[in-house]
Amino acid sequence: MRGLRDAIVVIPGTRWEDTQGTDHRLAQALSEHCQVLWVDPPVPFAGPARVHRPSGAGFAHLDQLQESIIRLRYLVAPGFTRPGLDRLARALRDAAMFRAQRRLGLRVQATLLLSPRDEFPAGSTGERLLHVTDDWVQGAAMMGLSPRQVRRRLAKNLAAADQVSAVSPYLEQVLHEVDSNAVVQVVPNGCTVLHPQGQGSGPAPEPNGKVVLLGQLNERLDMEVLKQLAASGLPIEVIGPRRERGPVAAAGLDRFLAAENVHWHGEVAPGEVPALLAGAMVGITPYLDNEFNKASFPLKTLDYLAAGLAVVSNDSPAVRWLDTPFIRVAGSPGHFVELAGQLATGGAQGSERQQRIDFANGHSWQARAASLIGRIKVQS
DSSP, X not given: OOSXXXXXXXXXXXXXXXXXXXXXXXXXXXXXXXXXXXXOOOEESSSOOSSOOOOSXXXXXXXXXXXXXXXXXXXXXXXXXXXXXXXXXXXXXXXXXXXXXXXXXXXXXXXXXXXXXXXXXXXXXXXXEEEEOSOTTTTTGGGTOOHHHHHHHHHHHHHXXXXXXXXXXXXXXXXXXXXXXXOEEEOOOOBOOOSOTTSOOOSOOOOOOOEEEESOBSXXXXXXXXXXXXXXXXXXXXXXXXXXXXXXXXXXHHHHHHSTTEEEEESOOGGGHHHHXXXXXXXXXXXXOSHHHHHOOOHHHHHHHHTTOEEEEEOXXXXXXXXXXXXXXXXXXXXXXXXXXXHXXXXXXXXXXXXXXXXXXXXXXXXXXXXXXTTOOOOO
C-alpha cells in the first residue's frame, strides 16, 4: 500500500478531540503506511453544542489533522440515534464519505470500524475490518447505550466484516458467543515507542518513590485499592480526566483525589505525558475484576513499561497474555499497596528500566498497525 492515493477509512467510537485511546493511536500508526480518512461521529446541526460544529456551507466538512490524516465531519438531525433517524444519519455519513473520497482522489483499500454505535458503509469501501476494543455489550450502560441494541449491531457487523480482530483472547471468546462462526484474530493494544530500539534512553530518573495512575478515572477502577493507596501515604501522581457516571464511583474518586498524598494533574496533552511518567517509579493498573475489564487490554500498562516504570496490576487475561515479570500481579487490595510500596522505595536500576522499555517496544502501535495492514487484500 504505497502512495497517498491509497487510503484506509477509520470509523472510530470517539471524536478526534476526545481523550486519545486505541482509535487515535491506531489511526496514527496506520497513517505511516497510507492516507487515513478519519470519520468523526455525527454532529447534530441544532440543539446544545457539546462539540464544536463544523463551519462553512454544506453538511460535510474536511480538515487536515496531521500530514496523512484527514478528518471528515458531517451534520445530522437531532435525535439521530432514534430508529429511522439513525438510518438517515448513516446514509448521510456514507454520502459524505464517498464524496470526500472522490474529492481527495483516494483509493480506499479498507474500512476499519472501531465503534459500538456504528455500522459499515453500505457501498464498497475495500476490505471491511472490524476491530473490537472492549466488551461493548457489557460496557453499553457505562457508555449510555442500550445493551440490546449494541449486541444486535455487533452481530450485524461481525456478519458483514471480511476480517475481525479483538484486543484480547478473552474478548475473542466473547465475540464467539455473539457469532459462533466469526473468525477472530487477537490484535492487542500497543504503546508509543519513546526511544529508538537499541539506543540509549538517557539517564534513569532519580528514585523518588512516586506512584503514577494514568488514564480515565471511572467505574472501571477498584475503589478499595485507591482507598488503601491514599491511606498508605505513598506519593501518587494521577494523570487523566474524570469520566465516572454514577454516584458511588464519584464519591470514591472524590475521597481518593482529595488525599494529601495524591496529586491530580487532570487531563494533559499527549505530548506532556512522557515527562510526567519519567518522574515516577511505579505505574499502577487497579482495575476491578469484572466481565468488562476481563475483555479489555489496558493502554496504561504498556505505556508504563514504555517509560521504563515498574508496574503493579490486578490480575487479568491481558496481564497473563503479556506474560512478563515486569508486571507484578496483586491478589488483594492490601497486596497491591504492599507491592507498590516495595517497588516505589526499591530504587531504579538503569538496566531494569531499559529492559522494560525494550519489552514494551516489541508491542508498539506500529507493530499492531502492520498486523492489520498485512491482512488487507490490496486493490489496484
